[in-house]
Amino acid sequence: DTAVSQTPKYLVTQMGNDKSIKCEQNLGHDTMYWYKQDSKKFLKIMFSYNNKELIINETVPNRFSPKSPDKAHLNLHINSLELGDSAVYFCASSWGQGGADTQYFGPGTRLTVL
Amino acid sequence: QKEVEQDPGPLSVPEGAIVSLNCTYSNSAFQYFMWYRQYSRKGPELLMYTYSSGNKEDGRFTAQVDKSSKYISLFIRDSQPSDSATYLCAMSRGDSNYQLIWGAGTKLIIKP
Numbered sequence: 001d002t003a004v005s006q007t008p009k010y011l012v013t014q015m016g017n018d019k020s021i022k023c024e025q026n027l028g029h030d031t032m033y034w035y036k037q038d039s040k041k042f043l044k045i046m047f048s049y050n051n052k053e054l055i056i057n058e059t060v061p062n063r064f065s066p067k068s069p070d071k072a073h074l075n076l077h078i079n080s081l082e083l084g085d086s087a088v089y090f091c092a093s094s095w096g097q098g099g100a101d102t103q104y105f106g107p108g109t110r111l112t113v114l
Numbered sequence: 115q116k117e118v119e120q121d122p123g124p125l126s127v128p129e130g131a132i133v134s135l136n137c138t139y140s141n142s143a144f145q146y147f148m149w150y151r152q153y154s155r156k157g158p159e160l161l162m163y164t165y166s167s168g169n170k171e172d173g174r175f176t177a178q179v180d181k182s183s184k185y186i187s188l189f190i191r192d193s194q195p196s197d198s199a200t201y202l203c204a205m206s207r208g209d210s211n212y213q214l215i216w217g218a219g220t221k222l223i224i225k226p
Contacts (some may be wrong), residue, residue, distance in 0.1 A: 105159065
């Protein structure tokens with residue numbers, strides 16, 4: 001039983017393409033997140049949704065657009081991919097939205113832009 | 115200056131050694147302190163969770179928080195090769211809508 005799942009696990013694409021990453025959690029959590037982890041392992045929050053409502057929107061290029069169709073799903077669409085977008089993208093979820101709750105992470109999507 | 119500072123390592127120690135991992139922070143409003151462990155090609159998972167100051171022990175792991183010095187530590191006793199991973203500290207004020215602030219992660223290697 002996978003708590004937080006992401007698809008695809010690997011994504012290799014050309015510059016300029018548009019791609020989507022999907023995330024689903026079966027923990028019944030109210031809050032979901034997208035993080036970007038660069039090659040130096042630094043985790044950077046991108047977005048956070050609570051009950052389908054956007055609550056954190058960090059300084060991220062507007063080529064990145066999250067979408068939460070329901071509180072169990074949070075997808076990430078990326079337009080016009082650039083070389084600098086290459087990273088591992090993690091989805092996570094938690095009960096609350098205040099940063100005091102344990103966050104449960106998915107396995108990550110390794111994006112390579114050529 | 116980053117809100118949370120953590121030496122990225124790598125830190126390499128022999129099996130059985132006591133490991134000390136540390137983070138410093140600048141925001142005195144932080145109340146919740148966490149250590150996440152991330153194995154290679156996996157997502158981070160919560161290892162230790164501490165509220166405010168003090169120590170917390172769980173098996174071979176001890177988390178310490180010194181709010182007066184704005185310094186947190188994770189100690190691993192009798193380290194094992196299976197402890198080899200990246201350890202990320204994270205902390206928060208805990209306010210509604212306030213995010214978790216992450217350290218850069220320390221890569222730990224335990225040599226058999």
